[in-house]
Amino acid sequence: MDLLRWTLIFLVIALVAAVFGFGGVAASFASIGKILFFVFIVLFVISLFFGRGGRRNRL
Template sequence: MLRWALIFLIVALVAAALGFGGIAGAAAGIAKILFWVFVALFIISLFFGRRAVT
Protein backbone atom coordinates (compact mmCIF):
# COMPACT_ATOMS: atom_id res chain seq x y z
CA MET A 1 0.00 0.00 0.00
CA LEU A 2 2.77 2.41 0.90
CA ARG A 3 4.58 1.45 -2.29
CA TRP A 4 1.55 2.50 -4.37
CA ALA A 5 1.30 5.80 -2.52
CA LEU A 6 4.95 6.52 -3.29
CA ILE A 7 4.48 5.53 -6.95
CA PHE A 8 1.54 7.90 -7.35
CA LEU A 9 3.51 10.64 -5.58
CA ILE A 10 6.37 10.23 -8.06
CA VAL A 11 3.92 10.22 -10.97
CA ALA A 12 2.37 13.43 -9.63
CA LEU A 13 5.77 15.12 -9.29
CA VAL A 14 6.85 14.12 -12.80
CA ALA A 15 3.51 15.20 -14.28
CA ALA A 16 3.71 18.54 -12.46
CA ALA A 17 7.25 19.11 -13.72
CA LEU A 18 6.11 18.44 -17.28
CA GLY A 19 3.11 20.75 -16.98
CA PHE A 20 0.27 18.24 -16.85
CA GLY A 21 -1.75 19.89 -14.08
CA GLY A 22 -4.83 17.67 -14.18
CA ILE A 23 -2.90 14.42 -14.10
CA ALA A 24 -0.61 15.74 -11.37
CA GLY A 25 -3.55 16.75 -9.19
CA ALA A 26 -5.29 13.42 -9.65
CA ALA A 27 -2.15 11.40 -8.91
CA ALA A 28 -1.41 13.51 -5.84
CA GLY A 29 -4.95 12.97 -4.57
CA ILE A 30 -4.68 9.22 -5.05
CA ALA A 31 -1.31 9.21 -3.29
CA LYS A 32 -2.78 11.07 -0.30
CA ILE A 33 -5.72 8.69 -0.03
CA LEU A 34 -3.50 5.60 -0.27
CA PHE A 35 -1.10 7.00 2.32
CA TRP A 36 -3.85 7.60 4.87
CA VAL A 37 -5.38 4.18 4.20
CA PHE A 38 -1.94 2.69 4.82
CA VAL A 39 -1.58 4.62 8.08
CA ALA A 40 -5.05 3.54 9.26
CA LEU A 41 -4.37 -0.13 8.45
CA PHE A 42 -0.99 0.07 10.16
CA ILE A 43 -2.52 1.45 13.36
CA ILE A 44 -5.30 -1.15 13.30
CA SER A 45 -2.75 -3.93 12.85
CA LEU A 46 -0.76 -2.59 15.80
CA PHE A 47 -3.82 -2.80 18.06
CA PHE A 48 -5.07 -6.19 16.94
CA GLY A 49 -1.67 -7.77 16.42
CA ARG A 50 -0.61 -7.32 20.06
CA ARG A 51 -3.44 -9.23 21.72
CA ALA A 52 -2.31 -11.86 24.19
CA VAL A 53 -3.80 -15.29 23.66
CA THR A 54 -4.73 -16.90 26.98
Protein backbone atom coordinates in the same frame (compact mmCIF):
# COMPACT_ATOMS: atom_id res chain seq x y z
CA MET B 1 4.19 -2.40 2.77
CA ASP B 2 2.77 -2.82 -0.70
CA LEU B 3 0.26 -0.04 -0.13
CA LEU B 4 3.01 2.34 0.93
CA ARG B 5 4.94 1.47 -2.24
CA TRP B 6 1.90 2.39 -4.38
CA THR B 7 1.63 5.69 -2.51
CA LEU B 8 5.24 6.51 -3.33
CA ILE B 9 4.72 5.51 -6.98
CA PHE B 10 1.76 7.88 -7.30
CA LEU B 11 3.78 10.61 -5.61
CA VAL B 12 6.60 10.23 -8.15
CA ILE B 13 4.16 10.19 -11.07
CA ALA B 14 2.48 13.33 -9.72
CA LEU B 15 5.82 15.10 -9.37
CA VAL B 16 6.90 14.14 -12.90
CA ALA B 17 3.56 15.26 -14.32
CA ALA B 18 3.84 18.57 -12.46
CA VAL B 19 7.34 19.16 -13.86
CA PHE B 20 6.11 18.63 -17.40
CA GLY B 21 3.15 20.96 -16.88
CA PHE B 22 0.25 18.52 -16.70
CA GLY B 23 -1.56 20.18 -13.80
CA GLY B 24 -4.77 18.18 -13.90
CA VAL B 25 -3.00 14.85 -14.16
CA ALA B 26 -0.62 15.78 -11.35
CA ALA B 27 -3.51 16.79 -9.10
CA SER B 28 -5.38 13.54 -9.69
CA PHE B 29 -2.30 11.40 -9.03
CA ALA B 30 -1.54 13.42 -5.90
CA SER B 31 -5.08 12.92 -4.60
CA ILE B 32 -4.86 9.16 -5.23
CA GLY B 33 -1.55 9.12 -3.37
CA LYS B 34 -3.06 10.98 -0.42
CA ILE B 35 -5.98 8.55 -0.21
CA LEU B 36 -3.66 5.53 -0.31
CA PHE B 37 -1.42 7.09 2.34
CA PHE B 38 -4.30 7.62 4.76
CA VAL B 39 -5.59 4.09 4.14
CA PHE B 40 -2.08 2.82 4.90
CA ILE B 41 -1.94 4.80 8.15
CA VAL B 42 -5.35 3.52 9.28
CA LEU B 43 -4.44 -0.10 8.51
CA PHE B 44 -1.10 0.33 10.28
CA VAL B 45 -2.75 1.64 13.45
CA ILE B 46 -5.34 -1.15 13.38
CA SER B 47 -2.62 -3.77 12.98
CA LEU B 48 -0.74 -2.28 15.94
CA PHE B 49 -3.76 -2.69 18.19
CA PHE B 50 -4.87 -6.12 17.06
CA GLY B 51 -1.42 -7.57 16.45
CA ARG B 52 -0.42 -7.48 20.10
CA GLY B 53 -3.18 -9.77 21.38
CA GLY B 54 -1.94 -12.89 19.63
CA ARG B 55 1.52 -13.01 21.22
CA ARG B 56 1.25 -14.62 24.64
CA ASN B 57 3.73 -16.89 26.29
CA ARG B 58 2.08 -20.14 27.28
CA LEU B 59 3.90 -22.29 29.77
